[in-house]
Amino acid sequence: MNQQVREQLQAFLAEQERAGLLKRERILSSPQSSRIEVGSQKVLNFCANNYLGLSDNQQVIQAAKDAMDTWGYGLSSVRFICGTQEIHKELERRISSFLQTDDTILFSSCFDANGALFEPLLGESDAVISDELNHASIIDGIRLCKAQRLRYKHSDMESLKHCLEESQGCGRRLIATDGVFSMDGDVAKLKEICALAEQYDALVMVDDSHATGYLGPTGRGTVELCGVQGKVDLITTTFGKACGGASGGCISGSQLLIDLYRQRARPYLFSNTLAPAICGGTLKVLDLLEAGNPYKEQTMYNARLFRKSMEEAGFDLVPGETAIVPVMIYDEPKAVALADRLLQLGIYVIGFCFPVVPKGKARIRVQLSATHTPQDIQIAVDAFKTAAMEMGIL
CATH class of the missing domain: 3.90.1150.10 (Aspartate Aminotransferase, domain 1)
Known part of the structure; x- marks a missing residue:
């Protein structure tokens, strides 16, 4: 230096x-x-x-220990080489079932999931429309893609509508929003966002990291809370908050989109797979959530x-x-x-x-x-x- x-x-x-x-x-x-x-x-x-309060839950800790005993400490590999175990596929199936989506792809964090989401899907002729208070990981993920970037005022549906109208000449358009905004604690207006997305033929992604596990009638997050199941194309979330508090994240959504990410998502292709202990602990968390929560x-x-x-x-x-x-x-x-x-x-x-x-x-x-x-x-x-x-x- x-x-x-x-x-x-x-x-x-x-x-x-x-x-x-x-x-x-x-x-x-x-x-x-x-x-x-x-x-x-x-x-x-x-x-x-x-x-x-599951970070020190003894059932979760024991499940993580059991997974490590069975599957080892780590994989020393990315998923497509020799980093996929049965426990990873089981966790992806369980998350998909819990979030009521087609399929799920695992990442080492939701920051990585958001970093992976935009670049494979959006090119120079496309547009991404983002709430101005979105999490830093969404902002960084958007920076990695070549799409036109528009920001709408926080939870302002007229501002979002203006962005959608402004971008009508683009190809694919994706609306990106937090489900719960981490610094203010407010919930995105997902019902209105999904209605505008349908009107203007846009995709919707929601980062539900601060909601998965405790919001909604059965804890399935803001998508459930706002009654827009089946209308959100991509959900990203973390296992590092309500769902055990360790690490790990995912993208969950339609089969075609998840298939795309398995082929093109750089943090998935070039980072070690999720540790078995995280998979085991998160599976136990899902057991607890689905048993009545x-x-x-x-x-x-x-x-x-x-x-x-x-x-x-x-x-x-x-x-x-x-x-x-x-x-x-x-x-x-x-x-x-x-x-x-x-x-x-x-x-x-x-x-x-x-x-x-x-x-x-x-x-x-x-x-x-x-x-x-x-x-x-x-x-x-x-x-x-x-x-x-x-x-x-x-």
Whole structure:
């Protein structure tokens, strides 16, 4: 590294430090759960994607161990060489059945799934139309394809309609949206999106990572919640949030599209296959979800209880009906400082600032789990009130 580059990087990091925005990784000394240890401090965790509380579920852990005993630690290969085991095909069948699609293709993460989705399907004569608040993985995936790119205002159907009309001269058109938007916690207007897609002959893809497992009558995500089964062409999702919290993701959809990805999706063709333990654990999660899924009702009860208590305390929350509850602070250094103070009070949360959220929209994103108790939630609300009053936020 030459001296000029070194100095530039040092200056950037020093400026982040001065502004109080340097991202620091806190080291956990315990498994992921609603109660964790950070160093020697035991705290309540309110910022994991562990919506159903399955990250330390003993049945899931045992299933992962059993899969490793049977199938080994890893495959040392990509799928089309010698990286496909029966357990991978079983998981693809089970996910397809759960999401009510034709077929499914596995990836090491949903980030990779979204990175794989656009380039094989869309060329220079095509168009992709994306919600402006879509996840970074969708944005990066779109960048990899040569299609015309249009963005519509967040959940604004008139803006989406305008993009569809503007792109009518293109060949294939694909509308891309999160199912649940990760930073705001709101649900995409899938019924309206699918109606416009049908009217303008467009395809629809939904990233349901923050919904699969706990939203919808049977936990099948926003596609089920919004009543658009069979109208969404491609669903991407993760096993790293509600569905066990480890890693892995997929694209699920119509047979022809999945067949295309098996031939052309670069993260699938050039990355090691999903570890057997992840497959085994995720299969057990699907067993639990299909056996009645009592966890999701508790998750949503906890989210409503936390939201109600925080609103009564006077906090500014982004409206929503999911397990994500953003507490708006707006001032970036204050958001970081508030999270640090809450950690001292026994509540583990993180302040989110630009570029993760837009400038001036700093917040603390609280995420509820089925394993939180009403007492946990009251402790968290009291800590928020104490810290916010100390800092002049309330």
